[in-house]
Amino acid sequence: MEDIQNISRRSFVKVFGLASGGLIIGCQFTSEKESIKIDDGTTFAPNLFVQLKKDGKLILLCARSEMGQGIRTSLTSAIADEMDADWEYVRVEQATGDEKFGNQNTDGSRSVRTILEPMRKLGATTRAILIAAAAKKWQASPSDCTVEMHYVINKNNNKKLFFGDLVEEAMQIEIPEDVQLKDKKDFKYIGKTLKSIDIKEFTHGTATYGLDARLPNMKFAVIARCPSTFGTVKSFDQSDAIKVAGVEAIFEVERVKRPFGMLGGVAVVANNTWAAIQGRNNLEVTWNTGENGKYNSENYTQKLTNRVHTRAKVVPPTKGNVNTAFSKADKIVEATYQLPHLAHAPMETPNALAWVHDGKCEVWAPVQSPQSAREEAAAYLGIDIKDVTINVTFLGGGFGRKSKPDFVVEAVALSKKMKTPVQVVWTREDDIQHGYYHATNAQYLKASLDKNGEVTGWLHRTAFPSINSTFMPGANYAAGWEIGQGMNNNPFEIANTRYENAKAEPFVRIGWLRSVCSIFHSFGINSFIDELASTAEKDPLQFKLNLIGKDRIREEKSPHPLNTTRLKNVMNIAAKKANWGRKLPEGHGLGIAFYYSFFSYVATVVEVSVLHDKVKIHAIWTALDCGLVLNRDNVINQMEGAAVFGMSIALHGKITAKDGAIEQSNFHDYTMTRMHEVPPIDITIVENDEAATGVGEPGVPPIAPAIVNAIFNATGKRYRTLPLSDHGIV
Amino acid sequence: MNTKKIRQLKTLTINGKNHNLEAHKDMPLLWAIRDIIGLTGTKYGCGVSQCGACSILIDGEAVRSCSLPVSYGVGKQITTIEGKTDTLDYLREAWEEINVPQCGYCQSGQLIAATSLLNSNPNPTDQDIDDAMSGNICRCGTYPRIRKAIHKAVKLKNK
Numbered sequence: 001m002e003d004i005q006n007i008s009r010r011s012f013v014k015v016f017g018l019a020s021g022g023l024i025i026g027c028q029f030t031s032e033k034e035s036i037k038i039d040d041g042t043t044f045a046p047n048l049f050v051q052l053k054k055d056g057k058l059i060l061l062c063a064r065s066e067m068g069q070g071i072r073t074s075l076t077s078a079i080a081d082e083m084d085a086d087w088e089y090v091r092v093e094q095a096t097g098d099e100k101f102g103n104q105n106t107d108g109s110r111s112v113r114t115i116l117e118p119m120r121k122l123g124a125t126t127r128a129i130l131i132a133a134a135a136k137k138w139q140a141s142p143s144d145c146t147v148e149m150h151y152v153i154n155k156n157n158n159k160k161l162f163f164g165d166l167v168e169e170a171m172q173i174e175i176p177e178d179v180q181l182k183d184k185k186d187f188k189y190i191g192k193t194l195k196s197i198d199i200k201e202f203t204h205g206t207a208t209y210g211l212d213a214r215l216p217n218m219k220f221a222v223i224a225r226c227p228s229t230f231g232t233v234k235s236f237d238q239s240d241a242i243k244v245a246g247v248e249a250i251f252e253v254e255r256v257k258r259p260f261g262m263l264g265g266v267a268v269v270a271n272n273t274w275a276a277i278q279g280r281n282n283l284e285v286t287w288n289t290g291e292n293g294k295y296n297s298e299n300y301t302q303k304l305t306n307r308v309h310t311r312a313k314v315v316p317p318t319k320g321n322v323n324t325a326f327s328k329a330d331k332i333v334e335a336t337y338q339l340p341h342l343a344h345a346p347m348e349t350p351n352a353l354a355w356v357h358d359g360k361c362e363v364w365a366p367v368q369s370p371q372s373a374r375e376e377a378a379a380y381l382g383i384d385i386k387d388v389t390i391n392v393t394f395l396g397g398g399f400g401r402k403s404k405p406d407f408v409v410e411a412v413a414l415s416k417k418m419k420t421p422v423q424v425v426w427t428r429e430d431d432i433q434h435g436y437y438h439a440t441n442a443q444y445l446k447a448s449l450d451k452n453g454e455v456t457g458w459l460h461r462t463a464f465p466s467i468n469s470t471f472m473p474g475a476n477y478a479a480g481w482e483i484g485q486g487m488n489n490n491p492f493e494i495a496n497t498r499y500e501n502a503k504a505e506p507f508v509r510i511g512w513l514r515s516v517c518s519i520f521h522s523f524g525i526n527s528f529i530d531e532l533a534s535t536a537e538k539d540p541l542q543f544k545l546n547l548i549g550k551d552r553i554r555e556e557k558s559p560h561p562l563n564t565t566r567l568k569n570v571m572n573i574a575a576k577k578a579n580w581g582r583k584l585p586e587g588h589g590l591g592i593a594f595y596y597s598f599f600s601y602v603a604t605v606v607e608v609s610v611l612h613d614k615v616k617i618h619a620i621w622t623a624l625d626c627g628l629v630l631n632r633d634n635v636i637n638q639m640e641g642a643a644v645f646g647m648s649i650a651l652h653g654k655i656t657a658k659d660g661a662i663e664q665s666n667f668h669d670y671t672m673t674r675m676h677e678v679p680p681i682d683i684t685i686v687e688n689d690e691a692a693t694g695v696g697e698p699g700v701p702p703i704a705p706a707i708v709n710a711i712f713n714a715t716g717k718r719y720r721t722l723p724l725s726d727h728g729i730v
Numbered sequence: 731m732n733t734k735k736i737r738q739l740k741t742l743t744i745n746g747k748n749h750n751l752e753a754h755k756d757m758p759l760l761w762a763i764r765d766i767i768g769l770t771g772t773k774y775g776c777g778v779s780q781c782g783a784c785s786i787l788i789d790g791e792a793v794r795s796c797s798l799p800v801s802y803g804v805g806k807q808i809t810t811i812e813g814k815t816d817t818l819d820y821l822r823e824a825w826e827e828i829n830v831p832q833c834g835y836c837q838s839g840q841l842i843a844a845t846s847l848l849n850s851n852p853n854p855t856d857q858d859i860d861d862a863m864s865g866n867i868c869r870c871g872t873y874p875r876i877r878k879a880i881h882k883a884v885k886l887k888n889k
Contacts, residue, residue: 675868
């Protein structure tokens with residue numbers, strides 16, 4: 001939300017009256033000059049965030065997508081808190097995709113970090129206006145007034161005025177330029193626990209996800225896509241498919257060569273989802289498998305491994321001279337780590353309902369980036385984005401997959417062709433086999449230890465196909481921001497360091513998946529330093545704390561520079577909660593890992609046992625420092641979920657391609673952590689006055705390495721590749 | 731292969747209400763319920779009985795609606811997440827109190843599976859819960875809360 005900093009307060013907040021009897025407070029995210037328009041006095045212009053009704057109902061707009069991270073509750077609670085509003089009166093409405101809301105991309109664990117303060121300011125401004133309105137009514141001084149739970153109170157005589165009764169007066173009030181944000185001690189909702197505002201919808205099956213969107217006369221469609229990425233249709237025979245009851249049309253759709261363009265294939269449109277699937281099952285398609293048809297991912301990961309075993313492209317910063325350090329070493333440790341591709345597999349598969357008519361396009365879809373969806377739809381149709389409306393439904397999980405709206409383009413294309421509303425449904429097989437994959441990765445690490453067991457040299461090479469390759473064909477090296485997810489900016493104090501990146505050309509669409517490159521870099525680094533601790537014959541916790549070194553704030557261009565004190569603190573907390581160093585039962589082991597990602601600090605200790613060659617996870621302790629906590633129980637829920645997500649990566653997750661085709665197809669062969677595998681998960685949240693940072697992703701990276709470190713502690717056996725199911729111990 | 735000829739009129743009793751529908755006899759209950767009857771609380775997750783998102787109760791017992799044909803449901807009492815039973819209501823209350831859901835998508839199936847569990851085992855142990863609920867995937871990872879909420883629902887029910 002960089003653009004917000006350039007906006008004066010005067011233009012940041014706007015206030016309007018509604019003909020229907022309400023007060024609206026909006027904020028201007030994009031342009032200082034652009035004015036907010038209300039079409040007819042009863043309709044919101046879509047860049048308004050707060051609406052107060054005469055009955056006291058407070059409608060708050062959420063402009064980020066809800067995919068389980070609790071954003072509809074947490075962001076709006078910040079507005080309500082600064083207003084001293086009664087949460088019982090709050091309703092949340094979801095914003096459509098529109099640049100007026102500023103950046104709506106719901107990824108990068110950034111929503112709270114970047115727009116918490118603007119949301120608070122909106123609330124504080126509304127509060128000030130309501131106080132001014134009441135003061136005017138009472139002919140009192142605003143300084144004599146305060147707010148409690150939806151009422152303005154005159155401190156001199158204890159008279160009260162209900163928010164709803166102040167709507168008309170509030171419309172006449174000039175917007176204050178300087179508003180004070182609350183002191184932490186006065187928070188009503190921030191830092192406390194609010195249940196999801198949507199909880200009853202979830203427990204009654206009434207929340208509308210993308211797949212639940214319905215329009216009169218809508219059709220349902222599935223698309224047969226080439227097994228290898230970007231392959232094309234050579235020919236198809238629809239004679240059996242068209243006979244399927246309910247199938248109405250079968251036709252080819254061409255690939256749209258844009259990063260979020262559709263893959264193309266053969267579309268089967270029917271009057272219900274099952275008929276469309278049956279139609280596709282009866283379709284014969286011959287494919288030109290193209291360049292990517294030769295992709296064999298296991299050979300490819302081996303190729304990347306060979307590349308990290310020789311000198312690669314040096315990535316700054318280089319410090320000292322690692323070769324000199326290695327030549328003087330008392331001990332040298334080297335290790336190679338390999339990780340496979342992963343798929344997001346949100347429980348709700350990608351899908352979109354589009355209706356193209358009369359030069360306009362309306363979409364209902366579970367998208368993390370409604371503005372990208374809008375741009376893609378407009379580009380496909382060749383119409384202005386103003387003629388495209390993206391209604392953001394609930395997302396049945398996202399994890400990064402729903403940031404890439406290729407599925408929206410498909411629905412738009414089919415609706416245009418059919419001249420009816422069309423919902424494109426991805427089956428689970430489609431989801432597993434045609435996604436934007438988390439990159440497979442190979443890493444080589446080498447370090448020198450001196451006689452005291454101190455690390456004197458550190459060489460880290462990494463190779464993985466870059467997400468940039470999805471946007472810029474030919475991008476065969478990692479982007480700086482990918483390397484910067486913990487690889488060339490690890491938190492250690494080592495005199496001699498060198499970082500290298502080897503070439504990795506893409507054969508599938510590569511995309512970001514929850515925690516992104518932190519997944520493999522955390523695995524490599526946290527596994528390796530555990531190996532170093534073992535070679536140095538030191539306690540892993542003490543060794544790692546020592547490696548992080550003295551208390552310092554790293555000098556770097558960052559709104560939240562790394563603070564080693566905070567990092568060591570979460571490690572000490574997790575270790576203490578796990579009672580680190582205690583005597584363990586036979587076959588048990590403890591492992592620790594930590595990671596600083598998305599500006600938050602997380603450490604995790606895992607207790608495992610390995611008995612009869614099977615690993616069992618007994619307990620997980622995670623400590624998190626994310627600065628100011630917005631919705632406490634929601635943060636805990638995110639950390640618990642991150643532990644389970646990390647367990648899936650450690651135990652099960654593996655996508656492979658053979659002859660360009662993904663070999664897995666559904667939850668029987670792309671398996672997820674299930675309830676019986678999940679141990680008690682203990683979460684500790686650090687209390688401090690630091691700025692709020694993300695919680696959606698940072699909990700994931702430490703989990704897998706903490707598990708393998710615990711297995712090493714239990715058995716002395718080191719697993720350097722995942723998933724552990726490949727090793728026969730799951 | 732199914733052709734356009736073999737459509738049949740059927741009656742399904744869902745949440746105490748009769749629904750007449752024309753559907754192929756092999757159409758899974760899931761799609762009949764979602765696309766034809768229009769009750770969308772029952773979710774598609776995998777289509778092959780792997781994830782449990784599509785769970786419904788038939789005569790009080792959880793089944794996978796993605797893998798049972800519509801003909802199987804004829805003449806039986808079907809309860810979906812939009813429905814109401816005492817046990818389901820206690821579970822809802824517990825789910826709400828413990829703030830179980832994240833994205834919420836799988837929770838229809840989780841609640842139905844938990845209802846079925848409590849219907850057959852009114853006081854389950856952690857092990858019973860794991861055994862009964864491990865067929866239901868939650869990608870968000872709300873399992874610890876689901877476990878807790880099932881115990882909570884038992885307490886609410888016995889109060």
